[in-house]
Amino acid sequence: MSQKDKLIEEAGQNTRLAHIGNDPRAYHGFVNPPVVKGSTVLFPNAEAMEKRSQPYTYGTRATPTTDALCAAFDQLEGSAGTILVPSGLAAISIPFLAYLSSGDHALIVDSVYTPCRTFCDTMLTRLGIDVEYYDPEIGADITKLMRPNTKLVHTEAPGSNTFEMQDIRAITDAVHAYSADVVVTLDNTWATPLYFRPLDFGADVSIHATTKYPSGHSDIVMGSVSANAKHFPALEAARIAMGICGAPEDSYLILRGLRTMGLRLDQHQKSALEIAEWLDGRDGVARVLHPALPSFPGHEIWKRDFKGSSGIFSFVLQAEPERAKAKAHAFLDALSFFGLGYSWGGYESLALVVNLSDRTIRKQPIEGAVIRLQIGLEDVPDLKKDLEAGFAAAAAV
Numbered sequence: 555m556s557q558k559d560k561l562i563e564e565a566g567q568n569t570r571l572a573h574i575g576n577d578p579r580a581y582h583g584f585v586n587p588p589v590v591k592g593s594t595v596l597f598p599n600a601e602a603m604e605k606r607s608q609p610y611t612y613g614t615r616a617t618p619t620t621d622a623l624c625a626a627f628d629q630l631e632g633s634a635g636t637i638l639v640p641s642g643l644a645a646i647s648i649p650f651l652a653y654l655s656s657g658d659h660a661l662i663v664d665s666v667y668t669p670c671r672t673f674c675d676t677m678l679t680r681l682g683i684d685v686e687y688y689d690p691e692i693g694a695d696i697t698k699l700m701r702p703n704t705k706l707v708h709t710e711a712p713g714s715n716t717f718e719m720q721d722i723r724a725i726t727d728a729v730h731a732y733s734a735d736v737v738v739t740l741d742n743t744w745a746t747p748l749y750f751r752p753l754d755f756g757a758d759v760s761i762h763a764t765t766k767y768p769s770g771h772s773d774i775v776m777g778s779v780s781a782n783a784k785h786f787p788a789l790e791a792a793r794i795a796m797g798i799c800g801a802p803e804d805s806y807l808i809l810r811g812l813r814t815m816g817l818r819l820d821q822h823q824k825s826a827l828e829i830a831e832w833l834d835g836r837d838g839v840a841r842v843l844h845p846a847l848p849s850f851p852g853h854e855i856w857k858r859d860f861k862g863s864s865g866i867f868s869f870v871l872q873a874e875p876e877r878a879k880a881k882a883h884a885f886l887d888a889l890s891f892f893g894l895g896y897s898w899g900g901y902e903s904l905a906l907v908v909n910l911s912d913r914t915i916r917k918q919p920i921e922g923a924v925i926r927l928q929i930g931l932e933d934v935p936d937l938k939k940d941l942e943a944g945f946a947a948a949a950a951v
């Protein structure tokens with residue numbers, strides 16, 4: 555480790571984001587690493603080609619641009635290696651394919667990102683992998699579900715859409731006490747490595763939809779998977795075997811997004827909390843699902859383990875079951891600044907009605923419709939005015 559790397563390691567969050575993943579002296583002093591596009595990499599002679607004795611050998615393996623982004627993630631996550639993949643969903647499916655074989659058993663948290671469940675219930679099941687969903691608040695009792703053929707435990711904290719917290723330390727300790735070889739993966743998209751570092755809590759693999767906060771501008775689809783030294787080789791081997799690689803242009807833009815991610819997250823956090831507190835206890839709101847609110851069941855775990863909260867949370871719009879959908883639609887249709895669209899992590903606010911029909915354990919709340927909000931970088935008073943219009947429209951149904 556160089557002297558500068560050591561200083562970066564000890565530096566504050568925003569200093570680190572300004573100095574990781576680049577080496578200006580390697581590029582004539584230019585601050586950012588260039589976008590190196592390429593398939594073929596030439597070797598100086600036949601022996602070098604045979605031995606592949608140079609840092610870059612082919613475009614699918616790595617380029618200086620993808621390497622710069624992987625190095626940045628390794629520094630943020632404390633991981634031994636990172637791979638880049640074409641989407642956040644691929645950042646889940648590729649490690650699953652890397653670590654699971656026919657006849658294996660996988661434990662998946664019930665509050666998982668919905669398309670992950672689709673992957674498990676279709677492809678993994680077809681490949682002969684036994685998939686079982688578990689309660690997000692299971693903690694150390696995860697061992698009761700472990701079997702001799704259990705190879706992977708997938709966690710997501712907080713969970714998608716309903717934000718249940720998981721006690722990651724309790725789970726990783728219990729799983730690894732059962733068998734040191736079982737891989738614990740964690741989808742860390744919500745917190746980013748700035749607010750939670752899964753490997754510090756015993757997880758083996760940290761997954762990101764870099765589509766979200768690292769991109770920050772709703773213009774890139776990409777994923778990253780960072781692993782510890784024990785589990786990185788199998789991950790990298792699977793990536794190479796499947797021909798998966800990160801695009802240099804997108805890698806450049808994600809690296810650019812990282813520079814401001816700390817500042818953006820600070821603002822997302824502040825605005826989202828202000829709006830969540832404003833919604834908590836408001837007429838028409840049955841519950842607010844935000845881990846940083848003391849009223850939220852998983853709040854103590856969040857407070858103990860996380861350094862911050864991001865800009866996405868949900869609330870339950872109070873409604874009798876037969877009118878829940880009509881009220882939710884009226885609410886959404888009255889919004890102007892909140893766009894109706896999937897994904898999150900960009901600068902603009904978004905809203906949608908959450909569909910929980912695929913849940914087997916943590917089902918739809920009975921008090922009404924779950925509305926998910928991504929709080930963007932707009933001014934909070936404008937967003938509140940927008941939400942007021944939504945509540946007025948919902949109340950009129």
Ligand SMILES: *Cc1c(COP(=O)(O)O)cnc(C)c1O
Nearest residue numbers: 641642643667741743763765776
């Ligand atoms: C969005 C998301 C993903 C998938 O990311 P894409 O780039 O849209 O495929 C994975 N996990 C979580 C928690 C997400 O929110």
